Amino acid sequence: MKITVVGAGAVGASCAEYIAIKNFASEVVLLDIKEGYAEGKAMDLMQTASLNGFDTKITGVTNDYSKTANSDVCVITSGIPRKPGMTREELIGINAGIVKAVSSSLIEHSPKTIVIVVSNPMDTMAYLVHKSTNLPKNRIIGMGGALDSARFKYRLAEALGGPISDVDGMVIGGHSDTGMIPLTRLATRNGVSVSEFLSEDRLNQVKEDTKVGGATLTKLLGTSAWYAPGAAVSGMVQAIVCDTKKVFPCSALLEGEYGFSDICLGVPVILGKNGIEEIITITLNDAEKANMAESAKGVKAVNDLL
Numbered sequence: 001m002k003i004t005v006v007g008a009g010a011v012g013a014s015c016a017e018y019i020a021i022k023n024f025a026s027e028v029v030l031l032d033i034k035e036g037y038a039e040g041k042a043m044d045l046m047q048t049a050s051l052n053g054f055d056t057k058i059t060g061v062t063n064d065y066s067k068t069a070n071s072d073v074c075v076i077t078s079g080i081p082r083k084p085g086m087t088r089e090e091l092i093g094i095n096a097g098i099v100k101a102v103s104s105s106l107i108e109h110s111p112k113t114i115v116i117v118v119s120n121p122m123d124t125m126a127y128l129v130h131k132s133t134n135l136p137k138n139r140i141i142g143m144g145g146a147l148d149s150a151r152f153k154y155r156l157a158e159a160l161g162g163p164i165s166d167v168d169g170m171v172i173g174g175h176s177d178t179g180m181i182p183l184t185r186l187a188t189r190n191g192v193s194v195s196e197f198l199s200e201d202r203l204n205q206v207k208e209d210t211k212v213g214g215a216t217l218t219k220l221l222g223t224s225a226w227y228a229p230g231a232a233v234s235g236m237v238q239a240i241v242c243d244t245k246k247v248f249p250c251s252a253l254l255e256g257e258y259g260f261s262d263i264c265l266g267v268p269v270i271l272g273k274n275g276i277e278e279i280i281t282i283t284l285n286d287a288e289k290a291n292m293a294e295s296a297k298g299v300k301a302v303n304d305l306l
């Protein structure tokens with residue numbers, strides 16, 4: 001299986017590294033617009049192959065889309081990241097043009113590909129790819145919920161004082177500081193509701209910490225995060241390439257699901273060889289439905305800027 005990752009920056013390189021280390025793909029092509037940059041990252045990563053024990057071949061190219069031809073999955077990470085104090089939405093002016101041009105070049109050379117959109121503001125960038133290409137909706141997937149859910153589990157484990165492997169939980173809604181909806185009601189510690197262990201106040205704190213997870217890291221790092229984003233993308237690519245039917249919250253084009261249409265929003269989906277194989281509709285309570293409506297309103301307002 002051939003995977004292309006556009007953008008050999010922090011997230012793109014991390015994503016390529018995790019895909020290679022998991023050893024499920026034959027080839028990863030890293031593409032960047034900066035002369036020699038992807039070639040350098042690819043060479044550096046290939047020099048970890050004997051150390052990390054993988055056989056995936058990573059190659060780097062400068063803006064040559066012919067080398068990406070017939071990719072099974074293409075990941076778009078090209079674009080600028082936010083700086084401390086910024087929102088993801090402020091990136092739309094620069095990133096929309098980049099994502100539109102990159103997705104068109106990718107699809108020209110890989111018409112059967114599945115596209116994973118990472119660049120921010122991600123829900124709007126995924127919507128833009130839907131609007132500007134003719135790929136079927138199951139083949140355009142936004143990455144946000146997989147990362148936000150990993151941060152939610154991290155915060156839950158911290159509050160519980162237990163291992164993250166005991167915790168399960170999911171974040172739906174838009175990938176923004178205000179639009180994320182960590183579903184505390186459904187989160188569990190080894191099958192037991194987390195509300196059996198944590199007070200409502202503590203759970204609200206977990207929720208708030210999760211929602212600003214990206215902003216917290218941006219303040220600490222001076223740019224946005226890359227390890228967990230790269231790992232989240234690699235998990236989604238693996239589910240598609242290995243046809244695992246694993247459930248991830250992803251930004252998917254909605255056509256009536258959850259009461260919304262003509263919008264990409266984070267909802268649980270089954271990922272497999274066809275990309276989004278099914279959007280799972282879960283029963284939300286009134287507060288969660290109101291949060292989804294608010295989140296959708298926020299994403300629509302950003303979509304209107306396109």
Ligand SMILES: NC(=O)c1ccc[n+]([C@@H]2O[C@H](COP(=O)([O-])OP(=O)(O)OC[C@H]3O[C@@H](n4cnc5c(N)ncnc54)[C@H](O)[C@@H]3O)[C@@H](O)[C@H]2O)c1
Pocket residue numbers: 006007008009010011012031032033034037077078079080081082091095098102117118119120122143144147175223224225226229
């Ligand atoms: N969806 C998420 O959960 C999530 C998580 C982390 C980061 N992001 C977003 O991903 C994007 C990348 O973040 P980063 O930290 O890797 O940034 P980065 O600056 O480290 O890397 C971006 C790379 O894109 C390249 N690039 C720019 N325009 C290009 C083009 N037209 N064609 C090919 N390459 C191009 C740049 O040269 C650069 O190497 C940002 O928009 C960031 O906000 C999203």
Ligand SMILES: O=C(O)C[C@H](O)C(=O)O
Pocket residue numbers: 081082088120147175213214215218224225229
């Ligand atoms: O926070 C950001 O701007 C990058 C990304 O969306 C994240 O959540 O880490």
